[in-house]
Amino acid sequence: MALAMVAIAGLAAPLWSGAAAQDGDQATVVDARVGDHGDKTRFVLEVTAPRDFLLHAELAPHRLIIEFEDLGWPDAASAGGAGMIRGYECTAMQLAGMRCVLTLDGPAAVRDIFYLPATGTVPFRFVLDLEPSDDETFAQLVSTPVRAELEADPVPVALGIPLPPRRPGSQAPVVAIDAGHGGIDPGAIGVSGLYEKTVTLSVALLLRDMLEATGEYEVFLTRDDDTFLRLRDRVRLAREADADLFISLHADSTEGDSIIRGASVYTLSDRASDQEAAMLAARENRADALGEIALDPDDDMMAEILIDLSQRLTQNESNLLAELMVEHLGEATRLLPNRAHRFAGFAVLKAPDVPSVLIEMGYLSNAEDEALLASEAHQQAIAGSIADAIESYFTWLADLQRS
Numbered sequence: 001m002a003l004a005m006v007a008i009a010g011l012a013a014p015l016w017s018g019a020a021a022q023d024g025d026q027a028t029v030v031d032a033r034v035g036d037h038g039d040k041t042r043f044v045l046e047v048t049a050p051r052d053f054l055l056h057a058e059l060a061p062h063r064l065i066i067e068f069e070d071l072g073w074p075d076a077a078s079a080g081g082a083g084m085i086r087g088y089e090c091t092a093m094q095l096a097g098m099r100c101v102l103t104l105d106g107p108a109a110v111r112d113i114f115y116l117p118a119t120g121t122v123p124f125r126f127v128l129d130l131e132p133s134d135d136e137t138f139a140q141l142v143s144t145p146v147r148a149e150l151e152a153d154p155v156p157v158a159l160g161i162p163l164p165p166r167r168p169g170s171q172a173p174v175v176a177i178d179a180g181h182g183g184i185d186p187g188a189i190g191v192s193g194l195y196e197k198t199v200t201l202s203v204a205l206l207l208r209d210m211l212e213a214t215g216e217y218e219v220f221l222t223r224d225d226d227t228f229l230r231l232r233d234r235v236r237l238a239r240e241a242d243a244d245l246f247i248s249l250h251a252d253s254t255e256g257d258s259i260i261r262g263a264s265v266y267t268l269s270d271r272a273s274d275q276e277a278a279m280l281a282a283r284e285n286r287a288d289a290l291g292e293i294a295l296d297p298d299d300d301m302m303a304e305i306l307i308d309l310s311q312r313l314t315q316n317e318s319n320l321l322a323e324l325m326v327e328h329l330g331e332a333t334r335l336l337p338n339r340a341h342r343f344a345g346f347a348v349l350k351a352p353d354v355p356s357v358l359i360e361m362g363y364l365s366n367a368e369d370e371a372l373l374a375s376e377a378h379q380q381a382i383a384g385s386i387a388d389a390i391e392s393y394f395t396w397l398a399d400l401q402r403s
C-alpha cells in the first residue's frame, strides 16, 4: 500500500532538539477536544510529547483512524463531536500506542495536520483540521495512509511548572532589528568592495520604517549608525528593550567559490547543520574579538539549567519564525539551494527568552548577489518580505493562544 509521507514544519526534528526523551518515557494525552470553526472542524489532542502517527481512512461510515506510537491516555475516552466529526473514541492498541477513531458525517479532506509547540503551561498539541470534500478525495485518503515521523526524540514537557509570563500587559510587540557588524568591523567585503555592515544597516532602516508604518509594532534597533557593538551587547540591548523578536541581519561570503549565492535563515543549535554553517558561526562570532572582550562565562550550574530550559521553549518559536522567514524571503530573493533554514551556534542568537533568527541575505562573494544587495529596490524587497514574515508570525502566535 502506498504511504504518503507528510513533511510538516512542526515535525522537523529541530523543533524538539536539545534533549532526547528518556527511554521508556511514555507520552500521554492530557486532554482532547473537537471544535467547529465554520469552514473547518478541528480535532485537538493535548500531549506531553509529540509522537509519530499514521492516519488512514475507512468508508461506510466515513471514518478517520489515527494511530500514535508510544502514546497513552490513562482516561482513554470517547466523546461526541462537533462540526464534521460526529464523535471520537480513543483506545489503547494491543502492543503499544493509542488509536483514535473519528466518525465523520461525510467525506472530509485533511486541510492541515501538525503539532503546535508547548508554550508556558500549555502542552504540545496535535491538531487535525478537516474540511468537507467529496467521495473521490476521501477515497484517496482511504488508499493512501499518511505517515508522519518525528525525526528525533522530542523533548518531553514538564507539565505543571508554570513559567512566568515574559512581561505583563499587551502592548504592541517589540521587534528588535540587529544590523550585523558596524564601526571597526566591516563584516564581509564584497567582490567589488561592498561592506556587509553597510547593507545590514540599510535593510535594518528600511525594515524599521516599514514596520513602524503599520502602527502595529514598536521597533528597536541595536544600532542605527555605523558603530561597533559586541555581540553580547546586541543581545543585552534587545532584552532590555523587552524585545518579542530578535532579527539579526547579515550577508554571507565564502572564499574560493564565487558561484554560491542565495539567502538563508539561521536558528540556534549546539550542533551546526553542516561544517560550512559551523565555520560561518565561527566567523560571525569572531566579531567579538574585535571588541577585545570575549564572552564571559558567568554561569553557575543553576543559571545554565534555567537558561537551557527557557532556550528550548524559545527555540520552538524561533524555528517557526525561521520557517516563515524562508517562505517569505523566497518571494523576494533567491534562496540557498537545498535547505535555506539552517542551524548554527551564533552567539547573537543566544537570548534565552527572545525568539531569534539570523538572516544571511545573500553572498557578497557572488557578483550578482552583491549587485542586488547594493540596490535599494532589492533591499526594499527583502525588508518587505521580512516584514511579511513578522506579520505571519504574530498572527500564528495569536492563533496559538486562542486554540
Ligand code: ZN
Binding pocket: 180, 181, 187, 188, 196, 249, 250, 251, 284
Ligand atoms: Zn555577518
